[in-house]
Amino acid sequence: IDYEHLTGEPSGFVENPKGRLLLWAYPDAEGRLPKDRNYIVTADIAQGTGASNSVLSIGDTRFRCKVAELATPFVRPEEFAILAVALAKWCKGVDSPDGALLLWEANGPGRPFGDKVIEMGYRHIWYRVKEKDIRRQMTMIPGWFSTKDNKRTLLGDYRKAITGGDFVERSRDCLEECRQYIFTPQQDIVHVASLTNLDPSGARESHSDRVISSALLWMGMKDKQAVREAREELPAECFGRRRQEWEAAQDEGDDW
Secondary structure, eight states, X not given: OEEOTTTOOEEEOOOOTTOSEEESSOOOTTSSOOSSSOEEEEEEOOOSSSSSOEEEEEEETTTXXXXXXXXXXXXXXXXXXXXXXHHHHHOOOSSOTTOOEEEEBOSTTHHHHHHHHHHTTOOOBOEEEOTTSTTOOEEEEXXXXXXXXXXXXXXXXXXXXXXXXXXXXXXXXXXXXXTTEEEOTTOOEEEOOOSSOOOTTOOSSOOOHHHHHHHHHHHHHHSTTSOOOOOOOOOTTSHHHHHHHHHXXXXXXXXX
């Protein structure tokens, strides 16, 4: 992605087989992703010193799949925020003409990342919700904060979505990282770092950063803060139409 480094305004897409951004979608004539759907951009942020990866993922809310992934261990959080905003602005959707919903892990390096996003004036962002409140009221605190309990929920939901076919994970590296999570005897979910690192991004250690970023995609797709995709008219006898009707019935039952 070519972008202006002060404002994060994208100026175009350049195809490069050795580029950092892996893409599972075809840009249109303007060099952007298709505009007949909506997107989510998620981030898991590292310090940018080469020890572990910072990861950006892009999800298609219409087909509930990952369409892009970028992993790099050498970009500082503030610079990574500019790149994230550029990608979010690049993903203009049918209900989000200004750009995709941006969601990031706010712990640790996520703090300077989030501060930079706010400083740049990008406001289509995910806000923390009161998870123990049955109404899940939204706060004015941006970003997702990881705790032992909500991380277990995040990864459990992600695993269920992949195995059930509700979410399509297209990144081979991410799926390999999924295999490195285990349950401890205390039922905590932890990542077992490999003694030998084969990460193609060049990170010295692997902490399954792709997994957190991808799991946040699924969380954002389920969350009501994500814009609702436009529903196309499908034939009454097809599976897609029956799924749309089932999803509409589920939505109507949310406010019991």
